[in-house]
Amino acid sequence: MAKANFEVPEITGVTEVPPIQPDSMAHLETFRAKPEFMEALGFPGEMPEDWKEKAIEAMGDMLKKYRSFQVFLDSCVKCGACTDKCHYFLGTADPKNMPVARQDLLRKVYRRYFTLAGKFFPKLVGAVDLTEEVLHDWYNYYHQCSQCRRCSVFCPYGIDTAEISMAAREIMDRIGVGDKYCNEIIGKVFRIGNNLGLPEPALADTLEGLEEDVYDDTGVKVRYPLDEKGAEILLVTPSADFFAEPHVDGLMGYGKVFHEAGVSWTLSSYASEAANFGMFIGSYENMRKVSLRIRKAAIDLGVKRIIFGECGHAWRVAYAFLNTLAGPFDFLDPKYPVPQHILEFTWEQIQAGKLKLDPSANDDMVVTFHDSCNVARATRMGDKPGGQFEIPRNVIKAVCNNYVDMPDGTIREATFCCGGGGGLLTDDLMELRVKGAKPRMDALKAATEEHGVTHMAAICAICKSQFTKVIPYYGFDMDQIVSVHQLVSNAIILTGQNEGGEEEESEEDAA
Amino acid sequence: MSLLTIIVAALFYFAAVIFLTGVLYRVWLYAKVPAPLKIATTPAPVTRWGVVLRMFREVFFFESLFKSNKLLWILAALFHYGLALVLFRHLRYFLDPVPLVVQLAQPFGKYASFAMIIGLLGLWARRFLIDRVRYITAPSDHLMLALLVLIGLSGALTTFVAHTDIVALKQFTMGLLTFDLKPLPGDPLLVIHLLLVATLMIVFPYSKLLHGVGVFFSPTRNMVDNPREQRHVASWARKLELEEENS
Numbered sequence: 110m111a112k113a114n115f116e117v118p119e120i121t122g123v124t125e126v127p128p129i130q131p132d133s134m135a136h137l138e139t140f141r142a143k144p145e146f147m148e149a150l151g152f153p154g155e156m157p158e159d160w161k162e163k164a165i166e167a168m169g170d171m172l173k174k175y176r177s178f179q180v181f182l183d184s185c186v187k188c189g190a191c192t193d194k195c196h197y198f199l200g201t202a203d204p205k206n207m208p209v210a211r212q213d214l215l216r217k218v219y220r221r222y223f224t225l226a227g228k229f230f231p232k233l234v235g236a237v238d239l240t241e242e243v244l245h246d247w248y249n250y251y252h253q254c255s256q257c258r259r260c261s262v263f264c265p266y267g268i269d270t271a272e273i274s275m276a277a278r279e280i281m282d283r284i285g286v287g288d289k290y291c292n293e294i295i296g297k298v299f300r301i302g303n304n305l306g307l308p309e310p311a312l313a314d315t316l317e318g319l320e321e322d323v324y325d326d327t328g329v330k331v332r333y334p335l336d337e338k339g340a341e342i343l344l345v346t347p348s349a350d351f352f353a354e355p356h357v358d359g360l361m362g363y364g365k366v367f368h369e370a371g372v373s374w375t376l377s378s379y380a381s382e383a384a385n386f387g388m389f390i391g392s393y394e395n396m397r398k399v400s401l402r403i404r405k406a407a408i409d410l411g412v413k414r415i416i417f418g419e420c421g422h423a424w425r426v427a428y429a430f431l432n433t434l435a436g437p438f439d440f441l442d443p444k445y446p447v448p449q450h451i452l453e454f455t456w457e458q459i460q461a462g463k464l465k466l467d468p469s470a471n472d473d474m475v476v477t478f479h480d481s482c483n484v485a486r487a488t489r490m491g492d493k494p495g496g497q498f499e500i501p502r503n504v505i506k507a508v509c510n511n512y513v514d515m516p517d518g519t520i521r522e523a524t525f526c527c528g529g530g531g532g533l534l535t536d537d538l539m540e541l542r543v544k545g546a547k548p549r550m551d552a553l554k555a556a557t558e559e560h561g562v563t564h565m566a567a568i569c570a571i572c573k574s575q576f577t578k579v580i581p582y583y584g585f586d587m588d589q590i591v592s593v594h595q596l597v598s599n600a601i602i603l604t605g606q607n608e609g610g611e612e613e614e615s616e617e618d619a620a
Numbered sequence: 621m622s623l624l625t626i627i628v629a630a631l632f633y634f635a636a637v638i639f640l641t642g643v644l645y646r647v648w649l650y651a652k653v654p655a656p657l658k659i660a661t662t663p664a665p666v667t668r669w670g671v672v673l674r675m676f677r678e679v680f681f682f683e684s685l686f687k688s689n690k691l692l693w694i695l696a697a698l699f700h701y702g703l704a705l706v707l708f709r710h711l712r713y714f715l716d717p718v719p720l721v722v723q724l725a726q727p728f729g730k731y732a733s734f735a736m737i738i739g740l741l742g743l744w745a746r747r748f749l750i751d752r753v754r755y756i757t758a759p760s761d762h763l764m765l766a767l768l769v770l771i772g773l774s775g776a777l778t779t780f781v782a783h784t785d786i787v788a789l790k791q792f793t794m795g796l797l798t799f800d801l802k803p804l805p806g807d808p809l810l811v812i813h814l815l816l817v818a819t820l821m822i823v824f825p826y827s828k829l830l831h832g833v834g835v836f837f838s839p840t841r842n843m844v845d846n847p848r849e850q851r852h853v854a855s856w857a858r859k860l861e862l863e864e865e866n867s
């Protein structure tokens with residue numbers, strides 16, 4: 110079990126609602142971005158003298174630009190329905206991690222400066238002046254929200270704390286208070302093309318390595334092309350897929366599926382990132398700038414379709430926002446939705462009988478599936494509502510003989526966040542990440558005890574990185590996390606593949 | 621005409637103006653602010669008609685609340701359905717002749733006030749008993765509940781204990797509507813009831829009671845899930861695009 114300098118919650122298989130422990134997470138403050146990184150995104154590098162006025166001004170501006178922000182700040186009745194829905198509250202017991210209380214940190218300032226009641230009777234309605242203390246709370250607790258939207262499912266008015274967190278981060282950025290992790294990463298995308306700062310030669314190298322690996326395993330030359338003009342499909346995938354485990358096994362899987370489907374495809378070094386952290390910091394402009402890279406890559410390479418690899422928030426930005434931010438995509442083939450998810454593609458191929466699959470290749474596993482929060486509650490796959498739950502499960506069941514779900518109330522639209530989403534996947538927030546994973550760990554434990562689950566499949570780069578890092582704290586093994594397309598990759602039998610040449614690595618891992 | 625009649629009538633006109641302008645202002649404000657991104661909480665309907673149904677379930681059955689917390693749902697339903705029936709019954713003071721449905725609802729409407737009060741007391745109890753709810757409760761939340769409970773109680777008492785002169789009351793209310801003032805029965809309970817209701821109307825647009833308006837404008841509930849099929853761009857975002865094209 111991994112060591113921690115904080116108390117790791119005990120998992121029992123059932124997540125109990127803890128009694129509140131005020132300020133139990135007040136100490137956790139993620140690193141601040143340096144001035145140069147703030148300025149690269151168009152924000153002030155330092156806090157100005159008149160930061161209070163500037164913050165209120167920014168809030169006023171957001172109120173005019175975002176209906177969600179205005180309506181959500183007004184509509185909460187403090188019913189408490191959301192108070193036990195956030196994984197961070199369930200894992201930390203800090204009441205400021207209850208969605209409504211998190212919103213209130215901003216709402217009480219909104220009331221003070223923008224409503225009659227708050228101007229005249231601040232005490233009565235809980236309105237307060239903006240002070241350093243309040244700002245401090247904003248910074249800490251708006252960086253303890255993974256913007257997973259679980260609260261919005263259960264709120265009678267659909268109040269989505271994610272929207273408030275995004276707005277709060279934007280307001281703070283506009284007064285020079287930004288977090289290091291997100292803002293530095295966005296800067297890397299602008300400079301190099303992806304979150305990890307992998308330049309073109311490194312990408313080319315990695316992809317070549319993948320081709321060799323697949324050839325060694327199967328005897329089939331599967332291509333992993335980069336910057337190939339005239340390819341039919343542009344694949345945009347999170348950069349973690351290029352080297353992190355188990356992400357890269359998923360990337361191998363995409364390539365095999367494309368190969369068997371007989372379509373030409375390419376990655377782009379210019380748009381070598383599906384992730385879009387502009388969403389996490391609530392910045393329309395930055396999110397748009399990152400998205401426009403994908404448009405440019407698609408035009409430059411002359412592709413007909415855009416497909417996204419496995420990533421949660423990236424699929425949200427792609428599915429729900431890309432058309433808005435970087436559309437219209439009238440230069441692409443109108444036969445296909447823009448963009449598509451790799452699982453939509455794979456599922457179509459499976460249904461069309463294009464893939465030869467041997468699910469027994471995954472017989473060493475009993476698999477369960479973690480619905481990523483953004484995919485589950487902010488997007489769709491296929492043409493029916495809820496396709497985002499069915500299609501991944503259908504694909505898994507087509508390539509695995511042993512599949513079981515985790516308990517109801519922890520999956521599908523009620524899924525628990527992995528604990529590392531929303532731009533919190535940084536080591537300085539490890540305590541939060543571990544504690545926030547508790548509800549998912551409880552569910553995994555329950556599935557393990559009841560059904561002998563050995564592996565949990567995920568379709569999000571952040572989920573995969575987060576889980577491999579935090580599940581050891583709970584006594585699981587990091588190899589228990591797999592990519593969905595890794596399962597596909599294991600089961601697929603390529604045309605002309607060596608007999609008995611199936612991949613062995615995941616079997617060794619499982620043993 | 622007694623001073624009391626004039627004061628209560630004036631207060632009601634004032635309250636009505638505040639209520640209507642306040643609510644209309646909010647509606648206008650919410651309608652005016654764009655929603656720049658598609659943010660329906662999914663799974664969401666893929667057609668407009670589907671959204672209408674989703675909203676209907678949300679407004680009339682509190683669908684999300686039902687998913688969230690059954691006890692809270694029961695209390696909220698007791699209060700809101702009770703209130704709805706009570707309000708419906710009150711139509712008899714404002715319509716002449718009283719339509720048959722309102723007459724038929726009369727016996728239910730009378731007892732609905734109990735449901736309403738029980739619901740409110742239950743909601744209030746949660747604010748003391750559950751530590752999480754206690755934490756998020758502000759003084760105004762207690763005041764609002766107190767106001768509603770008192771309105772319910774004073775109303776129920778005029779119906780069940782100290783009967784009011786209904787005929788005179790109706791003349792008064794009809795007089796309010798037709799701007800032809802008639803004397804208000806000087807019954808203390810009734811006067812208290814009316815003063816509290818006027819207070820409620822005045823605070824409504826400036827308080828969390830606005831949720832009744834907000835729910836219709838909640839983008840996570842009222843947006844159609846069709847971002848790939850239909851491009852959605854807010855006016856201020858369109859400007860960003862134009863600026864670029866021109867530069």
Ligand code: SF4
Pocket residue numbers: 184185186187188189190191192208209263264265266267268
């Ligand atoms: S569920 Fe919605 S209305 Fe109720 S307290 Fe939470 S945010 Fe407020």
Ligand code: SF4
Pocket residue numbers: 194195196197206207208211253254255256257258259260261269270271274526
């Ligand atoms: S969006 Fe998710 S992390 Fe943020 S408050 Fe809601 S439930 Fe918690």
